[in-house]
């Protein structure tokens with residue numbers, strides 16, 4: 001039976017050729033390709049870009065670069081991948097779980113304001129499914145409190161907010177290029193910022209904090225005489241990963257268009273099913289990373305997921321709230337009713353550029369049959 005995967009990498013001959021060509025050069029580490037990928041991403045965003053080995057390390061390094069550490073608090077939605085939380089706690093800071101809006105699954109300002117304390121040093125909004133948060137109000141609040149904003153833009157590569165690409169404005173934005181994101185470099189991520197200090201700092205931090213090592217690596221050299229003044233990490237991106245990312249970036253317009261078409265098609269086809277509510281997303285301006293619906297409380301989600309899987313359709317639940325995880329449990333003071341309600345009702349349907357319009361119709365028909 002055919003399996004409709006929830007998400008997957010979409011890899012063609014160009015990606016394979018690019019990787020093989022790096023292998024043939026026998027220079028696998030960070031070098032020319034990494035530099036080129038950064039340059040092309042810089043062009044894409046109109047801002048400086050530093051590539052690293054994962055989206056999670058991009059977030060961690062961005063936090064470290066602005067001096068976030070032990071005792072500091074960072075406001076973050078609870079309804080996110082545990083990567084956002086782990087990146088914060090890796091610095092010694094405390095992730096403060098915030099509630100999300102029922103309409104968008106994004107962090108919202110009223111709840112966030114209630115959780116602000118004198119220890120709050122940053123906000124990490126997550127653009128859930130690729131739909132941008134209300135950044136204007138967030139930036140206004142951050143400015144008033146003199147705190148920083150690090151966007152977890154892992155879902156939002158290519159999405160527009162008021163006509164501008166996520167990452168092309170603002171403070172610091174971090175992207176992920178893991179296997180299933182809007183573009184992939186196998187594993188990878190990047191930090192985008194206008195802040196020169198942040199850019200210079202993360203360039204060092206990703207290479208064990210060896211000062212000014214990046215420029216040498218780009219030239220295929222190493223730094224033999226150097227100093228280190230703080231804790232760094234081995235988080236750089238290899239030429240293999242970058243070569244893959246370069247091809248994916250060149251294919252992005254096509255990927256984006258396809259994701260938008262499939263999102264709209266789901267919306268139209270799900271209209272007639274009473275127990276399924278779609279989220280209002282503006283697919284002309286965002287590149288959806290996941291397609292999530294909300295089920296009526298009468299629906300037994302796990303039973304439905306089992307039935308869909310028996311029809312060869314994988315589904316997911318994005319995400320388990322972080323404030324309910326053992327490691328982060330005691331960081332909660334105020335309740336998070338929307339997060340908990342959404343978690344019990346959300347269902348993620350398959351979305352990736354290799355799906356066909358018939359696949360979407362099949363998924364919807366299977367839901368109709370089993371709900």
Ligand SMILES: *Cc1c(COP(=O)(O)O)cnc(C)c1O
Pocket residue numbers: 054055056057080081083084126152154155176177178188189
């Ligand atoms: C994928 C993802 C990350 C982390 O990216 P990796 O590259 O997998 O480390 C962070 N936050 C969110 C919301 C994600 O979906």
